[in-house]
Amino acid sequence: MSGRAVITGLGVVAPSGMSPGEHWDTVVEQRNRLRRITLFDPSPYATTVAGEVADFDVTGQVDGRLIVQTDRWTWMAFVAAAQALADAGIDPTELDPYDLSVIMASSSGGNQFGQRELQRLWSQPSRTVGAFQSIAWFYAATVGQLSIRHQAKGQSSVIVSEAAGGLDSLAHAARLIRRGSVVVIAGGLEAPLSPYALSCQQRNGWLSTHSDPQRAYLPFDEDAQGHVPGEGGAALIVEDLDHALARGATTLYGEIIGWAATHDGAHTRRGSGGSVSQYARAMRLAVDRAGLRPGDVDLFVPDALGVPSYDATEAAALREVFGTRGVPVTSYKSLVGRLYQGGSALDVVTALLSMRTGVLPPFAGLRRPRTDHGLDFVSAPRRTRPDVAMIGARGFDGFNSVLVIRRCGVETTSSGDGEANTSADNGAARQERAA
Template sequence: MTTTVVTGVSVVAPNGLGTEAYWKATLDALSAIGPISRFDAGSYPSRLAGEVADFDGRRHLPSRLVPQTDRMTQFALAASDWAIEDAAVDTAAIDPLDMGVTTASASGGFDFGQRELEQLWSKGPQHVSAYLSFAWFYAVNSGQISIRNNLRGPTGVVVTEQAGGLDAIAQARRLVRGGTRLVVTGATDASLCPYGWAAQISGGSLSTRTDPERAYLPFDRDAAGHVPGEGGAMLVVEGAGHARARGVTPYGEIAGYGASFDPPPGSGRPGNLGRAIVTALADAGMTPDDIGVVFADAAGQPEADREEASALTGIFGPYGVPVTVPKTMTGRLYAGAAPVDVVAALLALRDGVIPPTAHVTCGYDIDLVQGAPRAFAGRAALVVARGRGGANSALIVRTAGK
C-alpha cells in the first residue's frame, strides 16, 4: 500500500501568518486571543476571538479574486500557494488529472454572505453579487484551489465541524493510495462577523469571559467554554515514491486514521472518542507506547474535557503521554484547527520539541505540557479532533520512513 507523506505545509493563524511565524509564536507561547475588532461585539455576550490581524487578500492574491471570495477562501488560496511552493512541486509539469483537492469547512463563507444579504435588504436584489452563488458554499475552497492551480483530479469537501480537518487529510491519503499523484488538503474557516457570531453563540459553547487569559481553559477545572478563531492550514500530500523521485524530504508520514460517532445525548451510553484513537493506532500498526505526544481537541467545556481526558488515560494510562493544546493561543479554528495541529505535530517531530499549552492549570490525570516547550525524542504524534454533533477523528503522523 502506498505510503503517503506530507511534502508541503502552510499556516494562516491568529498568532502567525506563515508556517515558521506561527511555529515561533507558538513555541514562545504568544497568544493572539483578544477583543474582536472586525465588528462591534459590544452587544454580544461573547466578545473575544483569535483574529488573523495581518492578512490582506489584496497582497497575496490576484486582484480579480478578492471581490469574488470570502475571507476563508482567501486564506485557503494563499495557504495553498505557500504549501505548493514549500513542497517544491511544479504542478505545471504534472498531468492535471493526477492532482486533486480535498478540504473541510465548518461554516462556509458567512462573511461574504452577510455582506450580500445586507445589500439585498438595503438596496435591492440588483445589488447582490453574482459571486454569492458560490462564495458562501462549503465546497468553494476546494473549487477555487482546483481552478487556481489547475488540479483536475478527484476533488471534494467534508463537513464534520472541527473533526473535518482530519477527515479531509484522511481522504487525501485515500486518494493518494488510490493512484492520485498529489493532493492539496486541509481547511480554513473565518466566520468572525455578526452573522457568524450569532450562529456560534446560539450553540451555547462560547466563553463569555472578558479576560483573554481566563476565557479558554481546556482541561482546567475553571473551564467555561471556548473562544473562536479564524484561519487554518493547507498541506501537500503525495506518495513517498514520488517525493523521493523529486528529491524532496517529507515532513512526515500520515500513518494512521480513525473515526467514530458518539451516541445521542441523553442515551446513557459512553462516547466513542477512544474508539477513533484505537482505530488510528491499529491503522498505523502502532501501540500507545509508540506515541510521543498528543495534540488534544480540548473543547474547553467541563463534560467534553472530562470525556477526552478519560479516553486518553484509558488508552495511554494516567500521565502516560505528553498532551498539548496550542490552540489555547489562537482559539478554536473549527475545521481549520486540526490541520494546524497536524502541521504543529510534524514540526514537533522535526525539531524535537512539544509546544506548550497557555494559561491552563490542568485538573485531570493527563501530562499537559504547560507554560513552556518541552524537549522530546518521539517519532509519532497523535492529533485528536471532535466535531459538534458527535463526530470524532484521530490522525497519527510519524517521521517518514519509521
C-alpha cells in the same frame, strides 16, 4: 507508486502567524494572539474575544477579479495553499492535472461575503444580492476555487464534520494516495467571524463570555468556561513517497500511517460531554491501523474544547486508551482560539514541527490544570524528538476523528549542487516493519 502518504509542504494562515515558522514561534514562546474582535463591533454579543488573522492582506497575492468573487475564507486558502506548494517545491504546472487533487474541510463557508449580501438583500430597496452570492459562501467554494487556480483535475472533495474535518481531509488524502493519486492539497481553513456567524455559534452554549484574552479560553483548566472562535488554519501537501523521492523533495515532514472516525450516534446536548467510548474507539482504531500500540505514541494533540464536560470526556477517553502510563498532552488553542476545521489541520502542522525540531511545546494557558483528569500535560518545553504523534478532534453533534503521523524514516537533504541525497535514519527499519 508506493501508496505511502507523506507530507512534504506546509502552509499556515492563522492568528499565530502567516507561515509555519511564525506559528511555531508563537506556540513555543506562548504568545497569546486573542483580542477583542475588530472585524465588526462585538458589543451586542456575549462573546467579544476571538482569534483574528491580524492585518491579513491579499493584495498582490490574489487576482483582483477573484477578490470580488470570493470570501476572506477562500483568500486565506489561496495564500496557505500557495505557501504549502512552494514549501514542497511543487509547481502545479509541471504536474499532470489529473495527478493533483484538492481535499479541504469547511464548516460554514464564506461568512463575510454572505453577511454583506444578506444585509444588502434586506436593507436596500432593490432586494437583490450579487451574482457571486450563490458560490462565494457555499461551503465547497474554496475547493472549487483552488482546483481552478491550480488546474487540479484529480478527485477533489470538501469535508464537512465541524472541527474534526481538518483531520478527515488528511485521512481522505492518504486514502487517495493509497489508491494511486500522486499529490493532494489537504487541510482546512475558516473565517467564522461575522455578526451572523457569531450568532449561530453562540446557540450551542460552548462559547466563553470572558472579555480578558488571557482568561477567555482555558481548556482542561479549573477556570475553563468554553472556547472563543478563531479564523484561519493550514494547508498541507500530501504526496506519494516514491513521487516525492523521485522528484528530489528536500523535506519529508512526516507520514500519515493511521486514521479513524467514529460517531457518538446521538445528538449533542448541553452538558452531556459526548461519548467516551466512541472517542476512545477512534483512538484505538487509528493506532491499530497504523500497526502500532498505544505505548508507541509519543505525543497527543487534543481537541481541547474548553467546555468542562467535553474536556472530561476527552481525558477519560485518553485514560481508557493509554492507561496509567499516559501520553504527553499539549495544546496551543488558548493562544489563537478554536479554528474549527482549520484548527485540527493546524494541530497536525504543530505535531509535525514538534517532530522536526525535537521539542514538545508547553500546554498554553494551563494555570490550574484539573488534577482529576489524570493527564500528562506538558507544562514546560521538553527536549525530545517524538517519532509518533496522535491528533484528536471532535465536531459538534458527535463527530470523532483521530490521525496518527510518524516521523519519516527516510530523510532527504539537498546538496550544494541542488541534487537530493537520500539517507535512512536509525528508525527507518523499525518504521518499515511497522508499515
